[in-house]
Amino acid sequence: MERTDAGTAPGAERVPGPGAAPAGRTAPGGGFAYGAADEERRRAVRRMKATATGLLLVVALVYVLAKWAGASGAGGWTGFVAAAAEAGMVGALADWFAVTALFKRPMGLPIPHTAIIPTKKDQLGQSLGDFVGENFLSGEVVRRRLRSVGxxxxxxxxxxxxxxxxxxxxxxxxxxxxALTVLRDSDVQAVVGEAITRRADAHEIAPGIGAMLEKIVAEGGHRRVVDLLVARVHDWLVEHGDSVMSAVSGGAPGWTPRFVDRRVGDRVYKELMRFVTEMRDMPEHPARGAIDRFLRDFAADLQSDPDTRAKVERLKSEVLGRGEVQDLITSAWGSVRAMIVAAAEDxxxxxxxxxxxxxxxxxxxxxxxxxxxxxxxxxxxxxxxxxxxxxxxxxxSLITDTVAGWDAEHTSKKIEAHIGRDLQFIRINGTVVGALAGLAIYAVSQAFGG
Incomplete structure (x- = not known):
């Protein structure tokens, strides 16, 4: 007789005890959740178990009736029916034993090589992991599959x-x-400020500035700046002539006559105006040449003079160390973030x-x-x-560790819920094939044995 658990007859279903996991809830220790689909599968398995067991009972009844009819002198046909029914019972019981042995010990007896899934669960998980690793996760298989996909x-x-x-x-x-929302502004600002400062400290800037200045002077790029400065100085002198003359007069000795101070101030102002006007209007003015020579010499000193380079480095450190500069560096992140977020939303x-x-x-x-x-x-x-x-x-190891963590009993139930219905067809087929084989064997024995 088939048993769905120790001490339970074939086709019967054990009633859940008080500690059983409800449908749709995680089973204790198993890591499985039984949902509505699992319950429907289990009901289908129970129906197929009842069908297979019913067929076994039918052939058993046929066997008993055939034997009774034969003993009552009903005729030789009863032997054929009894042989078929007997072989059908043998086939049904043998397949019941095979199917039951996958999930539990038949009749609760400690028969070797039974309850295969509960007792060999970890080995099966290891074998499944090895199979997946060898056949699905090999480099050649992955490469060939990806290449075929294009x-x-x-x-x-x-x-x-x-x-x-x-x-x-x-x-x-x-x-x-x-991502920009998740990032904390204070953290990013600290990182940006520290990165900029560290990078600036790690690289000497004087040679680079000198090379850039040398190229600008060689290409005449500084002349527009000189033009602008000279024009602004000229305009300022025109607008503030009285201030210039007053400053010159005020710096004269106290014993000089006032009209002399005014004459000197006026003379100085006119000379300044003449000099600035000529410098503004004459591209080849000597003062412009002096500026060019100064800039070329300064560019050379920035690249090769140790004292000049050291002064620039000290100035750089002083500027970077000022709180205003650090605040400007760190606040740059806020402006950049706002600009990026606005662009991403638009x-x-x-x-x-x-x-x-x-x-x-x-x-x-x-x-x-x-x-x-x-x-x-x-x-x-x-x-x-x-x-x-x-x-x-x-x-x-995700496969092997997961399988190893499953509860053996609930693993068996889960697997049986998925494939148990098909396994019950094996019992039905065993009954039918056994009956046909028994009938054939009995017929052959009757034909040749008399």
């Missing part, structure tokens, strides 16, 4: 569609906004338009250029192969 070409064709490019752009914008912003155009261009190239497709496919293949070969044990 990811680069498919991604390119998908990205080349404007609606898909819009979708990716929107998703990237959302991700960017989320669908017509230059940032999003450029990202969308770049995605469309990349999609068209990926869809049409075989060389680029091969390059992208090669990157993906190498990355995937590296992951599966480097972390194969960690990936397969």
């Amino acid at each position: 990811i680069g070409r498919r991604v390119g064709g998908w990205l080349a569609e404007p609606q898909n490019a819009d979708r990716v752009t929107a998703e990237l914008s959302t991700a960017l906004r989320g 669908e017509r912003s230059e940032l999003r338009l450029r990202v969308r155009a770049a995605l469309l261009s990349l999609g068209r190239r990926l869809a049409g250029e075989k060389r680029l497709q091969d390059k992208v496919d090669g990157w993906l293949e190498n990355a995937a192969v590296y992951v599966v070969t480097t972390y194969q044990r960690e990936i397969t």
Whole structure:
């Protein structure tokens, strides 16, 4: 007789005890959650168990009736029926034993090689992990599968569609906004300020400034600045002539006559105006040449003179060390973040338009250029192969560790709920095939044995 658990007859179902896990709840120690679908499967298994057991009872009844009819002199046909029914019972019981032995010990007896799933659960998990690792996570299998898929070409064709490019752009914008929102401004500002300061301290700036200044002077780029400064000085002198003359007169000795001070101040002012006007209007003025020579000498000193370079470094450290400068550096992050967030939220912003155009261009190239497709496919293949070969044990351990953590009893019930219905067909088939085989054997024995 089949038993669904120790001491339970075939086709019967054990009533859950007070400690049983309710449907849809996690079973104790098993890591499984039994939902409505699992309960429906278990009901289907129970129905098939009842059908298989009912068929066993039918052939047993047929066997008893055939034997009774034969003993009553009903005829030789009763022997054929009894033989078929007897073989059917044997086949049904043998297949019941085989099916039951997968999940529990038949009749509760400690028969060797029974209750295979509960007792061999960990070994089965290890074997399953090894099978997956060898047949699904090998470098060659992964590489061959990815190459056959042609990811680069498919991604390119998908990205080349404007609606898909819009979708990716929107998703990237959302991700960017989320990342910027999560980041704490104080942390980022501290990192940015420290990074800028450390980088500035680590690199001497005087030679670079000198080389840049030398190039500017050689190309005449400084002349516009000189023009601007001279023009502004000229305009200032015109507007503040009285102030200049008063300053000169006020610096004269007290014993000089006042009209002499005024004459001197007026003379100085006129000379200043003449000098500045000539410098403004004469590109080849000697003073301009003197400025050029000064800038060239200063550029050379910045690059080669140790004293000048040391002074520049000290000035740089003093400037960077000022609180106002540090506040300016750290506050730059807030402005940058606000600018990026605003650009990410605006669908017509230059940032999003450029990202969308770049995605469309990349999609068209990926869809049409075989060389680029091969390059992208090669990157993906190498990355995937590296992951599966480097972390194969960690990936397969997910299977083995998960199976090892399952409760043996609930594991059996879960598996039986999924495949038990098909296994009950084995019992039915065993009954039918056994009956046919018994009938054939009895017929042959009657034909040749008399």
